[in-house]
Amino acid sequence: MAEHDLINDVSLDGHADADNAAAEAIVIGGHRLTIEDVVAIAERRVPVALSDDPAWRSRIERGADFLRRHLASGATVYGVNTGYGDACVVDVPMDLVEALPLQLTRYHGCGMGVHLDDAQTLAVIAARLNSLAYGFSGVRPVLLDRLADLINHRVLPRIPSEGSVGASGDLTPLSYVAAALVGERDVLFEGQLRDASGVWAQLGHAPLTLAPKEGLALMNGTAVMTGLACLAFARADHLTRLVARLTALSTVALDGRAAHFDEMLFEAKPHAGQAEAAAWIREDLTGRADTPGHRLQDRYSIRCAPHVIGVARDALTWVRRDVENELNSANDNPLIDPDGERVLHGGNFYGGHIAFAMDSLKVAVANLADLMDRQLALLVDDKFNNGLPRNLSGASPARAPINHGFKAVQISSSAWTAEALKLTMPASVFSRSTEAHNQDKVSMGTIAARDCLRVLELTAQVAAAHTLATVQAMQLRLRLNETTVVPAPLHAFAERVTAQSPFVDEDRALEYDLRALTARIVDCALIDDFRGAPIV
Incomplete structure (x- = not known):
């Protein structure tokens, strides 16, 4: 590029060269990300890759496996076989546990305001992926794979900017990320507004069926505010x-x-x-x-x-x-401890x-x-x-x-x-006190x-x-x-x-x-x- 920026001799237009498609991927899992890593992902200069460390992948798998066994033993886990928020006192029958995550993503589809732009959306997805990659969330490796696909294939959920009070995390805006994974709502793909399910079919994947807690793991976190903060x-x-x-x-x-x-x-x-x-x-x-x-x-x-x-x-x-x-x-x-095999209910x-x-x-x-x-x-x-x-x-x-x-x-x-x-x-x-003062x-x-x-x-x-x-x-x-x-x-x-x-x-x-x-x-x-x- 011939032009130069006002401070350093770097690109003015803020967009990546085609050569950057071959840039070395930022590895997710097993090490800390920096703000600069998130910015590079957001500006489409680098792809992401999940760690190939067997110990890291084993940790992710052990968390999901423990959660399955814990539920099978008859244990009660918030948001997995209970209702959400103030409804944590409501027991969910085992025949409805599989349906519960999808319900969460759907009823939170009430965001308003302007949509996050492409860079903001990618920063949000990167922040959520990195948090889940710490192995305390009880999600399967395939969920992390699909989040990485959103980034690498530029499948961008249309995330409304308004509707989060910042605890219990960014529930409503992150529901649009979860919905994209399950093939619902619209996404931006190749410059066009598309139905998410059609995009997954084009990429050779079926929409994801969320396992117990995966809806909550995707939505109950600080990824929107953190991505924007980067x-x-x-x-x-x-x-x-x-x-x-x-x-x-x-x-x-x-x-x-x-x-x-x-x-x-x-x-x-x-x-x-x-x-x-x-x-x-x-x-x-x-x-x-x-x-x-x-x-x-x-x-x-x-x-x-x-x-x-x-x-x-x-x-x-x-x-x-x-x-x-x-x-x-x-x-x-809650957090899932795959080593101590504990479920920790807290306010992270x-x-x-x-x-x-x-x-x-x-x-x-x-x-x-x-x-x-x-x-x-x-x-x-x-x-x-x-x-x-x-x-x-x-x-x-x-x-x-x-x-x-x-x-x-x-x-x-x-x-x-x-x-x-x-x-x-x-x-x-x-x-503001919300959700029945929970x-x-x-x-x-x-x-x-x-x-x-x-x-x-x-x-x-x-x-x-x-x-x-x-x-x-x-x-x-x-x-x-x-x-x-x-x-x-x-x-x-x-x-x-x-x-x-x-x-x-x-x-x-x-x-x-x-x-x-x-x-x-x-x-x-x-x-x-x-x-x-x-x-x-």
Whole structure:
């Protein structure tokens, strides 16, 4: 591909090359997955393969075998020969036990809202597959095989985004994954909406008949919130790098002071995240010397940018820990111990860690939107931008009276920022008692993850607006002073942006440019892990 992304020299379009079809598979079973593994699966860059370790497969088989024997002995197991939730006191006759899992998938088919997109759907399936592969769920190997088939053949259940309270797991949205396996409801396949049973026939498989507990194992877990959280982490990680770069570029455009990012300042206040952000900005400003004549101190949105970005960087460290712990957990109920041959009734489906992580991350990300919006406001205002034209207009003097440059872009950026800030209300504090007060304290983790992704989407729009405006401002600064030092990383970055969105000399509609750039920012967040990666 000829194009390059705005941070690293990687694909812009966010889609895999055909060559990636032969990429080495990510192995499920017997080891921990990372957020980056889930992102790679979600972006269709790698297939999955179940472990070929005989000990791992034996563990899966022993769990399913023990559950069968346990039931045959007359034992009572929640959700296997009892009703669900508050109906756990209802005994299910043995002649109906086989039918019970299908009933669960059907009555939870009441999701609403927009459907998860392809990447989100694949992330959800990967998270559910990995959890079941820990061997505490009592499912058969064939169930894991079919989940892997959903990923590898891109058989994508149409999962509505609304309807989960995050405990007892993501029941309603995950019912659409279970329904796809049994050949019910619609799936996306080869770009078309298809009946699931017809797709399985085309692939040479019969729809799966769920064994006792397999419906519950598929649905009673945190896979939706966890899959979405993996994507949110990757996007937030990328945005912190982009905001640091835009801060450096804004410093040049405003003729600001590189000394605000001196290493000693951040040694004196040793938060690792802000030191990291300052180092990125300092590296981007290498070779730039401060000149007298302007303010002794730049305004907070420039001078304190590492401190704002640093909060998000430090938050990402523990967000990674909690998201990856959830990803690599058995989070359904009950759990089946294949070694001790015990059935453990508990609450591992509770998504509190994901809820808190996503509530916290969306606050940190919204602060990035606010930071960029403040920087953009300085750039467009000729009272504060150290001599740049009003609204960053590039028009000739004769045409200047009727040109308004980035005036409307700044207004739109302010609107997107306000909406992002509004969405920072924590979802996790809005627990509702549901299901006859059996689910009387719930996590709201999936709502928190969805909110976080929406905040990230809005922040990417702000970043796109800020990117176009800051590159325009840098070019205007060079017009004012040809000797302005633009360090090489910033110069290369600006050239790549300008190649896609030319300098605005005469007013034009910028919607297409903004949409294209926003898509690139979001897509690039799902390509590489930018921690420690070179920024040019």
